[in-house]
Amino acid sequence: MARPRKSTGSALATGAEAQVLAARLMSMHADAGLTIAMRMPLLMKGAFGDSRGQREATKAVTEKVSAMLESSFAATQATTAFWWGLAFNPLGQLDLATAAVKAADSTLEPFARRTRANAARLSGYRR
Numbered sequence: 001m002a003r004p005r006k007s008t009g010s011a012l013a014t015g016a017e018a019q020v021l022a023a024r025l026m027s028m029h030a031d032a033g034l035t036i037a038m039r040m041p042l043l044m045k046g047a048f049g050d051s052r053g054q055r056e057a058t059k060a061v062t063e064k065v066s067a068m069l070e071s072s073f074a075a076t077q078a079t080t081a082f083w084w085g086l087a088f089n090p091l092g093q094l095d096l097a098t099a100a101v102k103a104a105d106s107t108l109e110p111f112a113r114r115t116r117a118n119a120a121r122l123s124g125y126r127r
Contacts, residue, residue: 013098014095014097014098014101017098017102017105018097018101021101021104021105021108024108024112025107025108027116028108028112028116031112031116031118032115032119033121035056035121037119038119038123039122042051042056042109043060051122063114063118066110067111067114070110071107071109072107074106074107074109075106077105077113078099078102078107092099109124120124
C-alpha cells in the first residue's frame with residue numbers, strides 16, 4: 001500500500017504559520033527589551049524604598065508566575081489535543097509540524113500578551 005504524501009498546500013500553510021510565529025516571537029523580544037529598559041529605573045528606586053518601585057517589582061514577579069502557569073496549561077492542552085487526535089484517527093495523516101507550531105504558539109501567547117501590555121503601559125503608548 002502506498003504511503004499518502006503530504007499535500008503542498010499543507011506544507012505551505014505550516015510554513016506560513018511558522019513565519020507568523022517567528023514574527024510574533026521577534027515582536028515579543030522587542031517588547032520585552034522595552035519593558036526591561038523602562039522597568040529598571042523603577043526597580044532601582046524600589047530597591048531604595050520607593051513604594052511605586054516595590055509595587056512594580058511585585059507586579060513583575062506575579063505576572064511571570066501567572067504567565068508560566070497559563071503557558072504550561074496551554075502547552076499541556078495543545079499536546080493533549082494532538083495525542084487524542086492521533087489516538088482517534090491513527091490511520092490519518094500525521095502533521096507533526098503543524099501540531100508543533102500550534103503548541104509553540106499557544107505556549108508563547110500568555111508571555112506575548114503580557115509583554116505587549118507591559119511595554120504599552122510603561123512607555124505610555126496605547127495600542
